[in-house]
Amino acid sequence: MNFTRRETMAVSGAALVASVLPIKLMASTTDLISGITGGKEASGDGINLTAPEIAENGNTVPISIDAPGAVAITVLAAGNPTPGVAKFNFGAGSGSQSCTTRIRLAGTQDVIAVAEMADGSFSAAHQTVKVTIGGCGG
């Protein structure tokens, strides 16, 4: 496939943005996680966050969280105007500490889940979801 000069510029420009962006997101992801844990270390074990790699529309992005033994799971979206999404508190009647819901993402960004375990420790997971902007807005 042959590229014109303009296309080559656009591709390398996109590559540049892509290489810079994750670093910026990672930083705020860390900040957001420690905001929930109160500065405590969060391990990556015992929590599962399932989100699509690519969302066809940011309006309705299905996500699932699962953290066996958690008392609460907080979900954050690092790149939204306000990062808070939801906090799930699990009671004695819960059959598992898991939930599936649908969330809004303002653009490509990190989705974060932080679980507070019964012993007061924390676990966190995050995943980048690419939000596509379709060619057919009609």
Next chain:
Amino acid sequence: MAKGVKPRVKVPKTAAAGETITIKTLISHKMETGRRKDGDGNVIPRSIINRFTCEFNGENVVDVNMEPAISVNPYFQFEATVPEAGEFVFTWYDDDGSVYEKKKSIKIA
């Protein structure tokens, strides 16, 4: 009460004692974020469901605090343990003070 709000839940009619069951809930609600503007440039005020709870025979199953990042027509799928026959109570709390409730009973088979 916001217009067109209707809760829907899907709970099995029966379960074995101690069984873990899957519950699905969906409430029709526009979940206005408070960030959009109308045709005249005025901000449309935030109007969302801000909390959802599920209880079984008075015991908490799940209690969710919700932000505007929850999609329109909020949907939740989760699991509950059913130790005995009884009743699930689902409650949604609206920003405007309205409370929507739905109940489903389950038998032990």
Next chain:
Amino acid sequence: MKITSLLPLAFSIATVAGFVTAGEDSTLTIEGEVFVTKAAAPAHLENVDEIFSGWTFRLDETQALQMDDFDNPAFVFVDQALDQFEMVEGSAGKACSSCHDSAEVFSGLRASMPRVNSAGELETIPELINNCRTERMGAEKWKWSGGQMSAMLGLIGLQSRGMPVEVAIDGPAASFWEKGKELYYMRVGQLDMACSSCHEDNYGNMIRADHLSQGQINGFPTYRLKNAKLNTIHGRFKGCMKNIRATPFKEGSDEFKALELYVASRANGLSVETPSVRN
């Protein structure tokens, strides 16, 4: 995947197609029923060998939303239409249910519409609904793509879900069908594109981040994630025309009705999926 000659599309393919996986080989089952999402093209299609439901072009997460009626957000609107069906409106003091026992009596209708009536006119479901409202109920017409109309179209269409699309294109329908076909291949607008430019020549390719489908309408009205509501066939036609910078025809116009017949006939053999879920 076909290689397109259009430069903007070529650019998108280069950047996006590498990591997009659509569930083209997935099977659509809803409540245990298997749907036909790909089939041999009907004989009247000259340039396409196989027809695909728009469902096959969507990513797994979007596909899953249509595979369970509780998960499918379109059913919020179907529920509203069920209430509306019983609602008395207009000077005659009637509801839909005054004449029609239940929505189930419309089983099969969606699969064969639009059709030519005894007066020789091409008629669509929105027109049948509005005729009932004005002639029998003495009520106000609904807007073509309004919330009440699209919800009722969802409820009526659901009664034919799983049946093969089978619109008549011969006999009295032939002249309407020819007109629709002409419109399908007619280049219009600032971008000088026809329906066929995207949905026949380039389906399967990416248009920016959007995976182009064949533009089949067997799932309409469809719940779109983009606007979180049910979208009508003519509403979608209008959106497409705006996208190619053309002045859209009016919803309910003779042009769109003829186009609806032609586009519907391109899906003859696929299952009715109403109400479907798309991006």
